[in-house]
Amino acid sequence: MLHLQNYLSESQQREILHHCREIGKRAPLFIPTMKNRSPFNYQMTNCGKVGWISDQNGYQYIENHPVTNKPWQPIPEVIRNLTKSLAAKVGDYNFTPETCLINYYQKENSKLGIHQDNTEINKAAPIISISLGDDGIFLIGGKRRKDPTKEIILKSGDILILHDESRMFYHGIKGIVPGTSNLLNSGGRLNLTIRQVY
């Protein structure tokens, strides 16, 4: 795992945030559900060839936004270039950013339970995450769900890369710390997860 603290300048963060807002106009945030139809504790949207969603059919990558039924917007070039160069820091990957999941944790009690990212067909490519806005309390464990976890604070502008062994480590978001950043007018935390799916 590679945690690059304060990696993005404020202007880079604002540029990425601007793209997220533009994406959100055409591909609005929505609240996904688990198979049993219980709602997630945060909102999401995507850009890229495919987007990750969860609904009564489970976790899946789909080509269209589940509410508008329109194809996802392309991944902005600045995010494609950034993640390709980040992937090169952790190995000799010919990383192709195919999807960018945008999670928005708006409320104090927004959280994401411990899980493994395993919807991707490609389980070798690194997973790159960009944090914007309020601090996120990230939990990272090991390859088994029951492995002990440790807490890492993800601040605005931080990058986290899960690669090699850590690619399959269980992880989650215990919560956010409201008021720790003024990047987002509405408060809360945005997380972008860029993955190669195929």
Ligand SMILES: O=C(O)CCC(=O)C(=O)O
């Ligand atoms: O918000 C984060 O930092 C993690 C997001 C995540 O693990 C996911 O969406 O799979």
Ligand SMILES: [Mn+2]
């Ligand atoms: Mn994850």
